[in-house]
Amino acid sequence: MTRAIVIIMDSVGIGAMPDAAAYGDTGSNTIVHISKAVGGLKIPNLTRMGLANITDIPFIAAIADPAGNYGKMSELSPGKDTTTGHWEISGIVLNEPFPTFPSAFPKEFIKQFELRIGRETLGNEVASGTEIIERLGVEHMRTGKPIVYTSADSVFQIAAHEEIIPLDDLMAICRTAREMLVNELGVSRVIARPFIGDTGHFQRTTNRHDFSVKPMEKTLLDHVIARGQKVFAVGKINDIFAGQGISEYVLTKGNDDGVNKTIDYMKRYEPGMIFTNLVDFDMVYGHRNNVKGYAEALEAFDRRIPEIISALRDDDILIISADHGCDPTTDSTDHSREYVPVLAYGRQLKKGINLGTRESFADLGATIAEYLGIEPLVHGQSFYSSIRI
Incomplete structure (x- = not known):
């Protein structure tokens, strides 16, 4: 035992x-x-x-x-x-090491990703999660475009306000990204980063989810x-x-x-x-x-x-x-x-x-x-x- x-x-x-x-x-x-x-x-x-x-x-x-x-x-x-x-x-x-993207993700990939999810995106840059949400959160709420960003780690992060893109939809978007990010784009994790709040008071929630490679x-x-x-x-x-x-x-x-x-x-x-x-x-x-x-x-x-x-x-x-x-x-x-x-x-x-x-x-x-x-x-x-x- x-x-x-x-x-x-x-x-x-x-x-x-x-x-x-x-x-x-x-x-x-x-x-x-x-x-x-x-x-x-x-x-x-x-x-x-x-x-x-x-x-x-x-x-x-x-x-x-x-x-x-x-x-x-x-x-x-x-x-x-x-x-x-x-x-x-x-x-x-x-x-x-897992691939990282210090200059963000290739524009052609982002274009194909947007076609697959039926939405345009915001961001596609290297950024702090809290900072980019504060900076692009208002535009995200106005347009419904998810915020895409990465960091020094091997991650593709997708942030969305829970009242603008419901959690189930955000998770579906992340699964699509996970399917597409393979081979030389094969990041270790796609991370759903849901947040709530209003301008100047956005905060990430505990409903995050990581979609890792096996x-x-x-x-x-x-x-x-x-x-x-x-x-x-x-x-x-x-x-x-x-x-x-x-x-x-x-x-x-x-x-x-x-x-x-x-x-x-x-x-x-x-x-x-x-x-x-x-x-x-x-x-x-x-x-x-x-x-x-x-x-x-x-x-x-x-x-x-x-x-x-x-x-x-x-x-x-x-x-x-x-x-x-x-x-x-x-x-x-x-x-x-x-x-x-x-x-x-x-x-x-x-x-x-x-x-x-x-x-x-x-x-x-x-x-x-x-x-x-x-x-x-x-x-x-x-x-x-x-x-x-």
Whole structure:
């Protein structure tokens, strides 16, 4: 009845990787810079698990006897996007990055896309989601034209006011884009970005939906299911894997709801894996360079950790990590190429083991595979032997 509970703090990086300069991310350090900016994060539970033992975090002291095991992980795959990070965690290491479009999408593609959906579009530029909605939202409401934009990541984003283009219609438009964006235009995700409100007060809603490409190889999730165990996905995990390797999923409305639904799954005591993404860190605060909000979100999650630990069975393993960075203290509103923290806790595990700097995010997946007794993954080196009693 062993289970692994994996919680991804979306975008909570812990320092620029050696190749960060190639991505324009020299010096990025999401959690360190946030703590410095607010005069010290109040995260006693993450600290107790060993977070401040991974690296020097301003105003937070490392502790001598962490309750968890701690380290950081490098990303072998090129890129710094959500799909790449989660896929590598689950055992896929990409040789080539997903395509990005720093000059926006080809005009011929946009023309064909407009013909397919029967609407003209606005935008087709590299932009911050909140900024482009404020700038083009009024014209969108007047004309009914969806707003198309991208970022430094491999994404094709479509924003529409829920009262102008109903959600079902927006999702249909996104499915058309997903069908068309293949080969050299094969972005990792098409993202529906619904919003509400009036001029000067537009705000994105939690009704976003990601239309991802399917994994090209079997992932940890597929192997868990093949073993006869369950994979429960919380938040946008189901979207990231295009439903592949998922037994059951639930969507969330914010980080707190994500924690609630993770605990709900934990109460079911079914063997396998619970895989949770807490997206607010990234979507609501990181991309908006909202340092104070990001700090408060980290502190709010920290307050929920005792509940999560209380819901663990004796033979459960809890791993808290991230998928990339998104340093809100920099000028950029994009993801950042960073190491990610890894914290591993279980009542039947050792405590206070320094896992060092792992070669790949896939080490996390390899560890879970060994813990659950399933076949080893192609990529990744398990650290389970270091922490098992």
